[in-house]
Every structure is written in C-alpha cells, then in structure tokens.
Amino acid sequence: MKIRNVLHKGLRRFVERDDPSGLQPTVVEKIRRMISFLQDMDREEELRTVPSWKAHVLTGDRKGTWSLFVTKNWRMTFRIDADGIEIIDLDYEDYH
DSSP: OEEOOBOSHHHHHHHHHOOOTTSOGGGHHHHHHHHHHHHHOSSGGGGGGOGGGOOEEOOGGGTTOEEEEOSSSOEEEEEEETTTTEEEEEEEEOOO
16 A cells, blocks of 8 residues: 555654654664555555554544554554555554
C-alpha cells in the first residue's frame, strides 16, 4: 500500500529520506520492517500475521485507526483508505 501522509516528523524523515534522527535508535530496525511490511501488503487482514505487533483497531474517538506495538508505550498508528488502497495519517505516538 502507498503511504499518503506521515504525521510524526521523525517518522516522516525516516520514510521519505531514510533519516532515523527523531526516532529512538533501539526501534529503528523494527520500524523499518514495519514500514516495509505496510508498503508491501495488499489487504489490511495481513496486519494480523505478525503476532508480536499486536495489531488491532482502536475504538471510541479513534475508531477505525490501526495500532501496531513498537515498544512498551509507543505505537505506530494509521488508518487505511480502502478506496484508494492507501495508508493515511501514519503516526508514531505514545497514546497511553
């Protein structure tokens, strides 16, 4: 899937220029794998094939937003535009 936009500045630099500044060094390789996976996937159901990412859809006011586990409190979050087959509002956040 194509990534339409990235909200987190450090993650945006990483996706656009492979510049890891703005991300914790200990998570750079994990995030690289996640980004590659997101770009290569065809259907959102594929997200559940990697159990360690604990992929799930948020509820409440974040309904429809996917969350992937990165570290203890940090998650990669995004929505999927099924019509355009794109990932939108990709973010790296501590929402706990």
